[in-house]
Amino acid sequence: MSVTLRFCGATQTVTGSCYLLQTRSGRFLIDCGLFQGQKTLKELNYRPFPFNPADVDVALLTHAHIDHSGLLPKLTREGFKGRILATRGTIDLCSYMLPDAGSIQESEVAALNRRNAARRRPTVSPIYTQADALASLQSFRPVEYEIWADVVPGVRARYWNAGHLLGSASIELEFAGEGVSGQPLRLLSSGDIGPDAKLLQPDPEAPSGFDYVLSESTYGDRIRAAITPQQRRQRLAGEVNDAAAAQGALLIPAFAVERTQELIIDLVDLMERGEIPIAPIFLDSPPRDTRDRSVSKARCEPGSSYRCQPLAQFAAPPVHGNCRRKQVDRETHWLPHHHCRQWHVRRRPYSAPSQALVME
16 A cells, blocks of 8 residues: 555644645645644644645645644745645635734734843744735635545545534545555545534535544543533523623633634524523624734624624625525624525614623
8 A cells, every 4th residue: 555644733632633645646734733722732833844845735624723724824834835625615714714823923922022032031933924824825725515626646535514614524535546456545534523513504424435534533532412502502591690690701712713603693592582681792803804903802792683893893794695684673684594604694773781791
């Protein structure tokens, strides 16, 4: 067999996903993620790649979360000249998330260097800059779900919905002539999967009959109890009501992309049903336009149902012809639609609440 696989990240930890595959005809990556967590893990981001980026022909990206995509700007800066294949949803998200990640690194390093200067310590450089991230976006190429795409000669890939967030995919690979009796060798890289009871995504899809499966296993040693969206909301309501009874604010750490959107929908639904007190939701999230760094926070008004009132004016949400629309109090009411897999905004009048919920 002439196919080799090397684990270059997410080994003995759950971030920094990066797999290097090599055949007689080329080398390609599946994901190139940022290590996150403790300082000892973050330090890995500064080390050289365990391969020469210039020798990599293609990068396949399962989804946009930074622990899977966050080192792509470093990869391109250090010599990678190939294509980055990703779904259109993933490309859309990365166009905001990667420049924002670069900006965060620049600001954090600037603050650290001020402290280092005061202590007469050497300065440090960011892993990559916002400019590096913007440059890496030029390498992205879109692929469609369930349609074969050529990777390197003799290798093709097909992306399947992973049910994780907008654009997420499991990647099916076929290596021509590398299987038993000259048959194709078939491999599946799961990416991040599910979980069940997703609000904004359909259930995962993929074929079967693989020779090898690279499986996401963050919770591989845990059996999760079955849960419905309603049960999940009731658990959330209990936490909110406990905070309200203490007359305090509730701080909710959440992934900025997709999980935060689900939380907002759940919170607004509970407020409208009267199961939790009406309260403003303050959301700390990346800007809608990376060219305007002043747009960094939004105030989500529960009485207005999913309306995020920005501290600076956001651009209007995209309009999709296959999304349902109706009028509510003389303002347009946009509903989430699974077919286009986009999030829209619905608006209603707002009444001043008493408690506050903050999501970082």
